[in-house]
Amino acid sequence: MASPPPAPVYRSTIYSPGNVLRDLSAIPPKKPAPSWRAALAVRDGGPAAMLRSVRTNIVQSIRAFRTDELMEAASELGQHFVYANAAHAFTKSEVLDSIAKAYHFTRQQAKNYDPLLDALTTLIDKSGPQPGFVVVLEGLPCTLKFDKDARETLLDVFRDAVEYWAERRVPYRVFYSFAN
Numbered sequence: 001m002a003s004p005p006p007a008p009v010y011r012s013t014i015y016s017p018g019n020v021l022r023d024l025s026a027i028p029p030k031k032p033a034p035s036w037r038a039a040l041a042v043r044d045g046g047p048a049a050m051l052r053s054v055r056t057n058i059v060q061s062i063r064a065f066r067t068d069e070l071m072e073a074a075s076e077l078g079q080h081f082v083y084a085n086a087a088h089a090f091t092k093s094e095v096l097d098s099i100a101k102a103y104h105f106t107r108q109q110a111k112n113y114d115p116l117l118d119a120l121t122t123l124i125d126k127s128g129p130q131p132g133f134v135v136v137l138e139g140l141p142c143t144l145k146f147d148k149d150a151r152e153t154l155l156d157v158f159r160d161a162v163e164y165w166a167e168r169r170v171p172y173r174v175f176y177s178f179a180n
Helices: 019-026 034-052 067-079 092-103 113-126 150-168
Strands: 059-061 080-085 133-140 172-178
Touching: 034 067, 059 150, 067 080, 067 133, 080 092, 092 113, 092 150, 113 150, 133 150, 150 172
Parallel strands: 059 172, 080 133, 133 172
Antiparallel strands: none
8 A cells, every 4th residue: 555645844943044035936936917828929929829819800910920920830830921012002902902913803803992802701712721820011002192081981881791701700901001
């Protein structure tokens, strides 16, 4: 028969020689706050963990994210990465054309906001199951022919696409930046 484990020995004072360090090492370390846990996971987990820290269906400014890290994260997660650079565009048609090229759409599919939304949603959905999307819209201009209202309307189109894919439980993250 196995002998029972020895009973713990308690000392009457923590000031006995060597007892302070021993008692402090026995205290379990505090768990970091949830926000710190997320930050540590991002730091230690690489690009994929960084992308996992972002809601799965969102349109947001690219801010602290870098395009190459987003591309690597999408690759690691097995998702589509779509990069549209509109930095040299001045008009709505040029911006939509840069998005059409990034998605490999025809010009007719991105001629205006409504056909673009249809192409971003039902056209892609009909092509089969999708693993998810990471979309980067870089350098959206603010010019006379593509003003802030046009920019917001374009982002609303992507917000509608995000809602569409959220209903189908497909991750669809859109990151954007504005031209200087």
